[in-house]
Amino acid sequence: MRGFAHVYRRTHINTDEIIPARYLNTDDEVQLARHVMEDIDPDFVKRVKPGNFIVAADDFGCGSSREHAIWALRGAGIKAVIANSFARIFFRNAINNGFLAIECRGIADKVSDGDELEIALRDGIINNLSRNEHYRFTPIPDFALKIMEAGGLLNHIKEGSKFSSG
Amino acid sequence: MTITEKILAAHCDRGQVRPGELIEAEIDVIMCNDVTTPPAISMLVERGMDRVFDPDRIVVTPDHFVPNKDIKSAQLAKRLRNWVNRHGIRNYYEVGTHGICHAILPEQGHVLPGTTVICGDSHTCTHGALGAFATGVGSTDLAAAIYSGRLWFKVPESIKFVINGNLQEGVYSKDIILQIIDRIGVDGALYKAMEFTGPTIENLSVEARMTITNMAVEAGAKSGIVPADDRTIEYVRARTDRDFQIFHSDQDAEYAQIVEIDVSDLEPIVAFPHLPSNGHPISEIEEIKIDQAYLGSCTNGRIEDLRVAARILKGRRVAPGVRMIVVPATTRVWRQALQEGLLEVFSEAGCAISTPTCGACLGGYMGILAEGERCISSTNRNFVGRMGHPESEVYLASPATVAASAIKGTITDPREFL
């Protein structure tokens, strides 16, 4: 999977910034996408193109549990968020939606705005095609890959699958 | 094992679990509100999975945007109500009996020690104050739990907090949690369970404990928990006669970290914009003018909070140029405040009093801030734009500090009025 990066080096970007509460009176991805990242980067919606990635620093997606944050990003065409680390609920929501959230220590300082990246999911490697660099990321757990392949948690459950013997 | 590990083990038919293990746990209580539940319902309906595994384990109250703030929120509330009717969900708190979900759930006896509680809201960790495992999830998780009664979890590591010392007058549980978050940071407990113990915690009321567990997520935690004791049992028994099991951490339980804090000298703390971890002791704060004072939310909108604020406001007036907004967290709190004469105190002091709602806590309505405005608030988050315009500012503090500041028009030490 290849895409161009939008880089945010600030830590603790929260879900209120990804999609402000004033737009939570809808759950429509297209409507949400019109306001994605509005309070941190008002021009983002004009620059973002389908297939782009977001690269961020520590604790991306902290704060409210709103899954709207994922839907707004996906609605805007974002294919993956790669961050130094994620807040818990955001990461969980990403897995459950089959949306790629990749934890890659130190990535925010290595990538520049506009760099073209290639994610080799199974190998656990991100190739920075613009700089000819390679970064290793925390492998995505098996169960999470299964959920993604099913197209999200609900489809996975519908298929009657379980995660563990427990 | 820790109390958290024991509760999770008991809910996945295993004798033991270890941090990092992936489990599928039974969910005892699923709390549903008007923002994250309608999308969950749609997801189920779209996939032909419109089923509720056990209507009696689901509790529903619209809270964020009710009474409906606009047409879109009215549509959300309607979708929620239709679903409740379709599945015969009895635990539904319609406007008029409603309240902020994390306040109404324990108040109405739905939370029991030793149980698992989820809600599509990050402050679900509040319910850990009763010795339950409670954690916030998104709409997909919510849908999965509604459908199957189970949910996947990674067993969290725990951090144990041992709180010692007597609180000075004018210092409250809000100040303790703001101090803790200031110390460990907004990701200081990322993915972990925060276990609050020690004599100070034991001396707090169950309501005051809820203020602490409420803000566990502001340190990045998955959950916050206070082991159940006699006070918890008394609180729960006054509300329900259902059985429950109490768990305690073993003497040799393993923790990722143990943090000891002495609060004997703790002052009122104010968290400056734009992170809950920007705590400042009140004596070190220079003059900061405010435009609004907000008393409410799942953090500090319960009856004890209203009593504390009313005690300070009694016979005094809100400063000219300041708007003070009081939002009792639930209908029962509202009525009790009426009966105790608190609403009269607030009204005479010049406060506006609202029906229960999340309202301005998340920038919904009922007290939105304009550009450049400042609010001192008893809520739990002060992110950019949280209560309104991206250029507005939120300062987090205890109900006492909120009331004292409203009187002076600047951020003020509540001890001046006690």
Ligand code: SF4
């Ligand atoms: S009162 Fe505020 S923090 Fe609590 S549930 Fe409502 S919006 Fe969230």
